[in-house]
Amino acid sequence: MSDYISHDHEHDGINRRGFLQCMAWAGTGLLWTVSGGVLASKTLAQIAKAAEPLPASDLSFLQISDSHIGFSKEANKDVTETFKIALDRINAMPTPPSFLIHTGDITQLSKPEEFDTFDQVLKSCKTKDVFYVPGEHDVLNEGGKLYRDRYLKSVEAKGSGWYSFNKNGVHFIGLVNVLDLQAGGLGQLGDEQLEWLEADVKDLGTSTPIVVFAHIPLWAVYPQWGWGTSDSERALGYLKRFGSVTVLNGHIHQVLQKVEGNVTFHSAMSTAFPQPAPGTAASPGPMTVPAEKLRGMLGLTSVQYKQGKTALAVVDSTLS
Amino acid sequence: MITLTSKNKMTALLCGISFLNLSLFALAGEMKDANDTTTKQDRIEIKDFAFNPQTITVKSGAKVTWINRDEEPHTIVSVEKQFKKSTALDTDQEFTITAGTPGTYNYFCSVHPKMTGIIIIEK
Numbered sequence: 001m002s003d004y005i006s007h008d009h010e011h012d013g014i015n016r017r018g019f020l021q022c023m024a025w026a027g028t029g030l031l032w033t034v035s036g037g038v039l040a041s042k043t044l045a046q047i048a049k050a051a052e053p054l055p056a057s058d059l060s061f062l063q064i065s066d067s068h069i070g071f072s073k074e075a076n077k078d079v080t081e082t083f084k085i086a087l088d089r090i091n092a093m094p095t096p097p098s099f100l101i102h103t104g105d106i107t108q109l110s111k112p113e114e115f116d117t118f119d120q121v122l123k124s125c126k127t128k129d130v131f132y133v134p135g136e137h138d139v140l141n142e143g144g145k146l147y148r149d150r151y152l153k154s155v156e157a158k159g160s161g162w163y164s165f166n167k168n169g170v171h172f173i174g175l176v177n178v179l180d181l182q183a184g185g186l187g188q189l190g191d192e193q194l195e196w197l198e199a200d201v202k203d204l205g206t207s208t209p210i211v212v213f214a215h216i217p218l219w220a221v222y223p224q225w226g227w228g229t230s231d232s233e234r235a236l237g238y239l240k241r242f243g244s245v246t247v248l249n250g251h252i253h254q255v256l257q258k259v260e261g262n263v264t265f266h267s268a269m270s271t272a273f274p275q276p277a278p279g280t281a282a283s284p285g286p287m288t289v290p291a292e293k294l295r296g297m298l299g300l301t302s303v304q305y306k307q308g309k310t311a312l313a314v315v316d317s318t319l320s
Numbered sequence: 321m322i323t324l325t326s327k328n329k330m331t332a333l334l335c336g337i338s339f340l341n342l343s344l345f346a347l348a349g350e351m352k353d354a355n356d357t358t359t360k361q362d363r364i365e366i367k368d369f370a371f372n373p374q375t376i377t378v379k380s381g382a383k384v385t386w387i388n389r390d391e392e393p394h395t396i397v398s399v400e401k402q403f404k405k406s407t408a409l410d411t412d413q414e415f416t417i418t419a420g421t422p423g424t425y426n427y428f429c430s431v432h433p434k435m436t437g438i439i440i441i442e443k
Contacts, residue, residue, distance in 0.1 A: 073391045073411065109393055109408055136431045140393065140408040183399045183428035183436050225369070226434040283368035286391045 059168035062090055062097040062127070063213070063301040065250030066270030068137065069118045070108035075273035075286035076294060079108075080117060085319050086271040086300050087125045097127050097302065098167065103250035103268060104135025104178065104215030106147070115150055129154070134161060135215040135251065136178040144179060162193050164200050170305055171204055173197065175214040177229045187216030187229035194231065198238045206241050209305060209312065213248040219258055219265045222278035227252055236263060246303070246312050252284075254297075255316045266314055269299035296320035363387065364437065366394050366409070366429075371437035378419050380441050385416040394435065399426040 067083045076082060090097065107114035122130070132151040134144055148161050155163040155174070164173045175197070177187035189197075201210070212218065218235065221227040229235075239245050245263040253270035254277065273286045274297035281287070289297060299318040362382050365372045367389040378384055386409070388394050393408040396415050402425055406415040419441045429435035 071391075075391070109410060137393070140395075140431065181430055181433040183397075183426065183433055185433045224434075226432055283370070283390075284392075285369065 058304060058306050059170060060095055060097050060302060060304040061099050061101060061167075062093075063101045063103060063248050063250075063268050063303065064090075064271060065103040065268045065300075066105040066135065066253055066272055067102070067118060068105055068108045068270065068272035069121075070111060070114035071272055071286070073286060075288045076298075079272040080121060082295065082298055082319060083118070083271045084121055084124070085295070086298070087121065089300065089317065089319065091124070091126045093302070099129035099131060100125070100127055101172075101174075101213050101248065102130060102132045103213050103248060104133050105137040105250060105270075106132070106135070106151075108137055110138055110140040110144075110146060112146060115146060119150070131155065131165070131172070131174060131213075133174045133214055134176060134178055136181075139179055158196055159192050162196065168305065170209045170211055171201070173200065173210065173212045175212060175218075175235070177214050177216045177218070177232075182230075185230050186223060186226055187214075187232075189229060189231050189235055194234050194238075197235055201238055201242075204242070207243055209244040209246070210239055210242050211246045211248065211303070211312070212239070215249060216251045217249045217265065217267055218247050219260075221252060221256060221267070225278065225284045227278065227284070239263065244312065246314070248301070248303070252278075255299075255301075257314075264312075264314075266301070268301045269297065269316065269318065271298050271300065271319070274298070365389055366435075369394075369432055369435055371429075371435060374436070375438040375440065377440040377442060380419055380422055380443055382419050383416050384419055384439060385414050387414045388412065393431060394429045395431055396427055397430045399428060405430070 064086055068079050069083065071079050090100070106118050130151075131154075132147075134147045134151075138144060138147040144160065148157070152161055152163070155165060157163045159176070160179050161176045162174060164171060166172070175189060175193065177189050179188075180190060181188055204210075212235075214229070216229050217227055218229050218232040236245075240261065240263070243262055247263060247265045249265070249267050250270065252267050253273065253275040254267065255269055256265075256267045258265040273294075274289060275284050276287050296318050299316055302315040302317070304313040304315075362376070362378055362384050364376055364384065364386045366386060369390065369392070371386070376384065386396050386406070388409040388411055391411055393410055395408055396406040398405065403417055408431065409415055419439065422441045422443050425439045425441065427437050427439065
């Protein structure tokens with residue numbers, strides 16, 4: 001596979017060929033390895049056969065996103081059940097992930113009972129460490145106080161909830177780009193967070209692998225639908241000197257990938273409902289598909305890192 | 321140089337202005353499930369991530385009601401904080417304000433800020 005989006009002449013984050021191919025891949029489940037900006041792929045079946053545990057020095061973690069607990073409309077009337085299925089898949093993995101990253105939209109309407117349901121269901125997951133960033137659905141009330149009170153206890157969060165941490169030599173950065181949004185604009189990080197980011201990575205060596213995670217894409221997936229972050233270029237400017245940067249996001253409920261220099265952008269599927277491909281519908285939002293196809297459009301993302309190499313392997317798998 | 325006294329006066333003045341701005345819309349947002357008690361021209365339907373009509377002209381004293389027909393939550397927020405913002409409207413929920421002082425008022429959805437609208441209030 002070599003036709004990922006490596007060229008972006010329109011500067012809109014999409015080329016048609018790459019976009020269509022990414023969409024063709026979504027729902028089939030592939031291993032994407034990133035090495036020196038070159039992607040290769042394996043099917044999930046191949047991965048399943050190679051089920052031996054990773055060496056102790058390796059790191060694997062799993063991204064889940066857009067659970068939307070509380071949503072109960074036509075596109076998926078039981079999002080709690082599909083979230084449970086996602087957790088079952090995690091529990092069944094031959095090599096348990098070290099931790100989970102949830103890239104936002106835990107809930108549909110930021111209601112306490114929705115957060116309660118999520119927390120209760122999550123207890124069934126064997127992997128206990130979870131790192132969060134909020135989606136816009138999680139901060140609908142009181143500027144996201146409820147979200148922050150619940151999900152930032154294990155990190156030293158700054159400002160409205162951004163933070164960083166290190167695992168096995170990889171530097172992880174959780175960013176918030178869903179608060180204080182401006183009329184007519186996109187996702188936004190803001191000056192305070194950007195200044196923190198600059199300082200946070202300032203003393204890191206260029207060989208340190210960087211993983212950034214945020215809810216709204218940090219690349220211009222489709223600005224017409226608000227699928228982008230207005231000041232992401234400044235953030236990426238602080239990261240461009242690093243040899244390996246992986247940027248994970250949710251929000252758009254579909255697998256899309258773009259490689260730009262040493263930076264790989266990757267958006268994950270939702271565990272709740274799919275959304276239309278950019279520009280293929282009147283608007284974004286929950287997309288109803290035939291019931292037998294739904295689980296093939298929901299899923300999760302596994303990421304593996306081998307110490308001493310720049311490669312991070314990104315695996316998308318569906319719930320079908 | 322501004323003395324402490326004049327600072328206090330300025331603060332009081334700014335507070336007064338803020339109060340007046342917030343009171344431009346006398347009745348801030350009552351949220352409820354959909355019904356059809358308002359006239360058609362004063363209703364703004366939220367559909368496909370857009371306010372329809374995007375620009376609405378109403379008389380001072382009229383009630384303006386938004387109704388969310390999307391499956392996504394949306395909010396109504398004054399760009400200049402000139403009226404109280406709505407809470408997140410779920411599907412088929414409404415938000416109503418009463419138009420006050422004539423003028424042009426820009427608003428947007430703080431969840432999906434690409435969504436913008438304008439209310440023009442006439443005497």
